[in-house]
Amino acid sequence: MTLDATQVRTHAQGRWIGILHGLVPALESALERPGRHGPCPIHGGSDGFRVFRDVAHTGGGICNSCGAFADGFALLRWLTGWTFPVALEAVGVSLGLTEQVDRLPVRAVAAPSALKARSVAACQQALRSTWGESLAPTDPAAWPLWRYLVLLCYL
Numbered sequence: 001m002t003l004d005a006t007q008v009r010t011h012a013q014g015r016w017i018g019i020l021h022g023l024v025p026a027l028e029s030a031l032e033r034p035g036r037h038g039p040c041p042i043h044g045g046s047d048g049f050r051v052f053r054d055v056a057h058t059g060g061g062i063c064n065s066c067g068a069f070a071d072g073f074a075l076l077r078w079l080t081g082w083t084f085p086v087a088l089e090a091v092g093v094s095l096g097l098t099e100q101v102d103r104l105p106v107r108a109v110a111a112p113s114a115l116k117a118r119s120v121a122a123c124q125q126a127l128r129s130t131w132g133e134s135l136a137p138t139d140p141a142a143w144p145l146w147r148y149l150v151l152l153c154y155l
Contacts, residue, residue, distance in 0.1 A: 003092045005084075009071075011095045016059030016072045019094045020051075024079050031055065041079060042066065051075075 012019060017031050026041040035053035039045050040063045051061040059072020069075040076087040092098040135142045 003088055003098055005088055008088055008092050008095065008097060009073075011097060012059065012072060012091055013057055015056070015095065017056045019091055020055075020059060020072060020075065022094055023076060023090055027051070027061075027079070030061065040065065 017034075020027050021031055024041065030036075030038050030041070030049060030051045034051050034055045037047035037050050039047070040049035042063070043065065045065075048064040049061065052058060055061065058070065059075055060068070060070050061075050062068040066078065069078050072091065073084060073087050076082060076090065077084065080087070082090065089098065137145055
């Protein structure tokens with residue numbers, strides 16, 4: 001059965017939270033707090049992603065690194081790697097507008113809590129190492145720093 005995109009969009013309005021939750025469980029924390037920043041379901045972090053306040057109506061969201069996704073279809077395509085027809089069919093199945101498909105291709109999306117986190121000690125060690133390899137501003141090899149600072153004075 002061929003789905004009409006306009007019909008599916010109309011039926012999805014006001015239901016996007018349930019649709020997205022069912023199709024992409026990694027969005028659970030973002031869907032519980034629309035408009036509030038949280039970890040990106042693709043690359044993690046702590047506050048680079050949020051779904052829009054009107055997510056129930058539009059299904060949209062934004063990642064500070066990856067960009068904005070105006071509606072639920074764009075968001076699903078980004079999160080899962082689906083084409084528009086596949087996303088349309090998945091939403092249609094969620095809404096009961098068509099029968100269940102055998103298998104939808106899905107890009108693996110890790111839940112933010114499952115992402116590897118560096119320990120505080122490892123981060124401190126990396127910072128100490130970087131600091132130890134840094135040049136003092138008075139070192140003659142630090143001339144790019146001085147050139148940059150002089151240029152800032154003229155701006």
